[in-house]
Amino acid sequence: MAQQTAHASVDARERVLSAAAELFAERGYHGTSVRDIAAACGLKPSSLYSHVPDKSTLLADLVMRYLGALEAALEASSADPGGGxxxxxxxxxxxxxxxxxxxxxxxFLCLSNSWTYIRRTPSLATLVARRDAVRAVWQRALREAAADGSLRADVDPESMLRVVFAATHGVVDRRYDEIAGPADEGDPAGVLAALLLDGFRPRGRAVSATVRAGTADAGAVRPGLAE
Amino acid sequence: MAQQTAHASVDARERVLSAAAELFAERGYHGTSVRDIAAACGLKPSSLYSHVPDKSTLLADLVMRYLGALEAALEASSADPGGGxxxxxxxxxxxxxxxxxxxxxxxFLCLSNSWTYIRRTPSLATLVARRDAVRAVWQRALREAAADGSLRADVDPESMLRVVFAATHGVVDRRYDEIAGPADEGDPAGVLAALLLDGFRPRGRAVSATVRAGTADAGAVRPGLAE
DNA sequence: GTCTATAATAGGATAGAC
DNA sequence: GTCTATCCTATTATAGAC
Known part of the structure; x- marks a missing residue:
């Protein structure tokens, strides 16, 4: 019984977090009131405070989930590859x-869309620090790739990182769904990786508007997308 | 005298718009109060209402500026090229x-960051319609390029448009300045165009992680960035 | 844990003097 | 056009009954 009570309690907290995540992602932190969150999970506003200390901690808990998962995933994928x-x-x-x-x-959108609030709020400094650590991992990888010539040398790694972050946002943000449809069908991660690394053009085409289009290799098979 | 009064009036309105633009872009529409805007231009909150009917019209006026300029610029650049x-x-x-x-x-950030509010607010429907028109121009151009083979055929144009919109945001959003520094130095438009169209890799490199790196043409001169 | 009731504050907007 | 004063609503959060 005590266990069931505890379990129900966890569920209630989870419902609160989920409702808040939905609303924060859709309308932003300031665009969402505690009342909105309470209504979304069928509670009165005051009942929320049995599960969460306050509104900004709610935001912090949500962002921490994402950052924790991201750190784990990057730790794996940023490990030194075998000589390639x-x-x-x-x-x-x-x-x-x-x-x-x-x-x-x-x-993700809680972090991204509420970033300036997070940055300006001293009690959320932990989030800033952890995001900075993620950024450092990225910068190291991009600089190394620029140094060994496997990324183009005429664009600085920081500009590439800017595009990576922004494009990642673009894949997730539902705001763009009316343009491109839901991004979570197919293999959006693979599509974005292919677009960013190899560009919009078919390989073998001209590299700029100032150059005539080439003809070789256009339409070649792209194993990166077929896998 | 009457002229000077009128002129001063225009300036005052411009200061209000500018202060609002700064704050909306930084903290978002809901994160900015009328009091904040008034303080930023040295006025009392009530004085703002001599220049602007209400807060949401302020947002609309700002976004209209951007959309007007964008429509003009796209009209020129989306005109049919001479056979290329x-x-x-x-x-x-x-x-x-x-x-x-x-x-x-x-x-731009007012539009982008307050999009869900704009979309949800009936009195701002004009903004939605004009943005839709811009989107249609983009879709037409991307589909045409996909059809004539000058864009890769294995990624749908909508996914590309998603990346274009998001990456444009990335160039402008100051949130990313701490990653890449200010974007308005050098030629960010050219850099982004080159990155998106031709990708991060030097031309001639392997096209996916599953394929061994090639050696031909790496580090070739890229006129598109040198111009 | 959830509720009602209620503080206490912040926010958008108006009235009317100057 | 700007001000002071004010209204009314929305908002975050707490107190205490059940």
Whole structure:
């Protein structure tokens, strides 16, 4: 009985977290009231405080879930590859990051869309520190790939990281669903990794608007997407 | 005298809009109070209402600026190119879109970061309609490029559009400045266009982690970035 | 744990003097 | 046009009964 009570309690807390995740992701932290969250899980606002100390801790708990999963996934994919080009590691990291973001889409958006609030709120400094650690892993991988020539040398790694972060957001954010449909069908992580690493153009085409289109190799099979 | 009064009035309204743009872009619409905006331009909250009817109209006016400029820029760059591959038009559109977003960064972020509020607010339906028109121009260009083979055929145009929109956001959003530094140095529009169209890898490299790296053409000169 | 009731504050907007 | 004063609502959070 005591166990069942405890179990029910965990479920209730989980429902609160889930409702908050949904609303924070959709309307943002400031666009969501405690009343909204309570209503979404069939409780009165005051009852929420039996499960969560306050609104900002609710946000922190959600973001921590995502960051924990991301750290674990990056630890695996950023491990030194067996001698191949570092760009392959970058590709694995893109897949891993997008995979985690798709498994925790609401939590990812909580972090991403409420970032300035998180950054400005001293009690959420832990989140900032952990995100910084993730960023450092990325920077190291991109710089190494730039150094060994497996990423193009004419664009700085920081610009690439900017694109990686933003594009990951783009895969997850439902705001873009009306453009592209739900992203979690097919293999969005693989699609994004292929687009970012190899670009929109078929291989063998001209590399800029100022150059005539080439003809060789256009439409070649792309094993990276077929796997 | 009457003219000077009118002129001062325009300036005051402009200061209000500018302060609001700054705060909406940084903290979001719901994260910014009318009091915040008033304080930022040295006014009392009630004085704002001499310049703007209400808070949501303030948002609408800002977003309209951006959308107007974007429509003009896309109209030019999406015009039919002279027989070259349609991907070149796409590249021009990326440059144009990023260029406008960099000229109106705060207004762009007002639209992007407050999108769900805009979408949910009936009085802002005009903004939604105009953004839809922009989206339609993009879809047409991407589909045409996919059809004539100048964009890779194994990724649907909608996924590419998703990446374009998200990456554009990434260039503008100051949130990423701590990763990559300010984006408005150098030629961010050209850099993004090159990254998206041609990818992170040097041309001639392997196209996926599952394939051994090639050796031909690595490090070739890229006129698209040197221009 | 959930409720009702209630603080205590923050927010959007208006009235009317100057 | 800007101000002070004010209204009304929404919001976060707590107190205490059940």
């Amino acid at each position: 080009p570092s760009a392959n590691r970058v590709e694995e990291m893109v897949r891993a990051s997008v995979g985690v973001a798709l498994r925790y889409p609401r939590e | 591959p349609s991907a070149n038009r796409v590249e021009e559109m990326v440059r144009a879109s990023v260029g406008v977003a960099l000229r109106y960064p705060r207004e």
